[in-house]
Amino acid sequence: MSSDSIPGARVRRRWPRVLLGILILLVVAGVAAFKLYRPAPRALRSGGEPMQAIVYHEYGPPQVLRLEVIDRPVPKDNQVLLEVRASSVNPLDWHYMRGDPYVIRLDEGLHQPEDPQLGTDVAGVVVGVGRSVTRFKLGDEVYGVGAGAFAEYARASEKRIALKPATLTFEQAAAMPIAAITALQALRDTGKIKVGQKVLINGASGGVGTFAVQIAKSYGADVTGVCSTRNVELVRSLGADHVIDYSKEDFTRGDTRYEVILDTVGNRSLSDLRRVLTPKGIYIGIGGGSPADGGLIGPLKGMLKEFVVSPFVSQDLTTMMAEITSADLAVLNGLVEAKKLTPVIDRTYPLKDVPEAVRYLEQGHARGKVSISVAAKQAQPAMQ
Ligand SMILES: NC(=O)c1ccc[n+]([C@@H]2O[C@H](COP(=O)([O-])OP(=O)(O)OC[C@H]3O[C@@H](n4cnc5c(N)ncnc54)[C@H](OP(=O)(O)O)[C@@H]3O)[C@@H](O)[C@H]2O)c1
DSSP, rough: OOGOOHHHHHHHHHHHHHHHHHHHHHHHHHHHHHHHOOOOOOSSSSSOOOEEEEEEESOGGGGGOOEEEEEEOOOOEEEEEEEEEEEEEEEHHHHHHHHHTTTTHEEESSOOSSSBBBOOOOEEEEEOOOTTOOOOOOTTTEEEEESSBBSSSEEEGGGGGGETTTTSSSHHHTTHHHHHHHHIIIIISSSSSTTTTEEETTTSSSHHHHHHHHHHHHHEEEEEEEEEEEHHHHHHHOSSSEETTOOOOOOGGOOOOOEEEEESSSSSSSSHHTTTTEEEEEEEOOOOOOOOTTTTTTTHHHHHHHHHGGGGSEEEEEEEHHHHHHHHHHHHHHHTTTTOOOOOEEEEEGGGHHHHHHHHHHOOOOSEEEEEEEHHHHTGGGGO
């Protein structure tokens, strides 16, 4: 008797087709939902106190950024409200603005940014205090990270701000949080940097690099900075013991071996980098890439390679993600007070020119930090 003549067998043979049908239906429904679903945009103006802020309603180049009047934020219990005096631009901002790499959109909104505000580094004056805030009071001058810092007012958690060193301007303070804490945590926590070690900073003249050179020196390392010709003197002035001009010399072909390499550029292969690491050396790749690189995971590709190769070699090839904490902002304050750390500011833009500031940073050749001055903007009557 053939299996076709057995009723049970016929039912069993239909199952794969039924399952395939259900699967196709689910995929079609999923694609349709993805294409059609648009979350309602957050109401930016609903009768609260007005303020000017940079907002973006779609992912894209700096042209998507607009100066608009929106509601002033209201601090949550554990937050303060800051009158923003300054902010600074980080590569993080253009990654969010462009939704690039695409993996960012899983968190930030698939089609358009769910949070239309931009900007993280902030310095300002406390003008509102949540119920459970204990460490700050009205009138305190603080800096750290907050939400939507490219604005006249921004909220910040009390765990992510500190009092601003009196010797720094608001612009200098706002230049520090992300870039300086990345440099600190990469060198101190990931690199476990020690006195006398040879440390190389690739990208020594950029936002993270200018802090990294100074912080590595403050730990007593023998520091080599890599930058272009026009920045050699700047990097030397920050305390670097050796400066390599990458347009004239390839640091991966030299004779020196480094205990720690902090790489902010990500433009060299792991085999080149391993060549100039000591056998037990640590390579910390923190990012790199430009808007032209993009793709699904962008700079995460380099981090994945490190993750895959590291277990098979004697050196430690790794990465890190900075976490901005009050405790580490206090460490920065100590370095500033000891005159071991001074922010380098390349250019300062008023709030309305944030698109220009981001466009400049995207070119990948900022010297130190690109600053946003909100006080300067408020001083111009034409922009009120
Ligand atoms: N993992 C984290 O937690 C974390 C945190 C902060 C930043 N990051 C990432 O770290 C990277 C650097 O951030 P950043 O704020 O320092 O950026 P940035 O300020 O835009 O860096 C610009 C600097 O890169 C230098 N540069 C460009 N090409 C170079 C090359 N071939 N060799 C050496 N230096 C070169 C430029 O120097 P010249 O003009 O002399 O070429 C310029 O000074 C970004 O990818 C950012 O996303 C990661």
